[in-house]
Amino acid sequence: MKIDVNEIIGPEANFTFTASASDFTFSPDELILKEEVKVFVYLRKIDKEIFLKGDIQTLIELRCSRCLESYEYPVNDHFEISLEPYSEYLTEEETELRKDELDFDLYKEDIIDLTELVREQILLAAPMIPLCHKECKGLCQQCGENLNHKKCSCTTEQIDPRWSKLKNLLNK
Secondary structure (H helix, E strand, O other), X not given: OEEEHHHOOOOEEEEEEEEOHHHOOOOOOOOEEOOOEEEEEEEEEEOOEEEEEEEEEEEEXXXXXXXXXXXXXXXXXXXXXXXXXXXXXXXXXXXXOOHHXXXXXXXXXXXXXXXXXXXXXXXXXXXXXXXXXXXXXXXXXXXXXXXXXXXOOOOOOOOOHHHHHHHHHHHO
């Protein structure tokens, strides 16, 4: 998924890419790509600065944070980023990233490689706390049974011994 800046004719261009799951590196703890990744990019070029707007479509597999079951999650994400040549930012002093630079990146040797950008956008599109469904009951804290599939026979009432005297007052 590379774009050669020198081959762009005119100020605007559209690109469509399809990348296989093997083109991206994700750890199994992050997510698993279940199908190819489709990327649609609109590009606007002003001198050497390039503005990208894009859409990503794919299907990922996540692990529910409550019940630990795997489930599929569709990704339909939109991103916007501005790019400038790396050579114009060569400086010896290190600068802190400002808030207005969060949607900014650099490209080297007139080639824009979208692979890492798309990888980051897929990670950002995944929920921080993945849930297989809103009403997921999770696992029993005592026996580990998945409460979405069947109810366990564990007693759920555990009283802190420090509060037992107050419970006795309620019973009177």
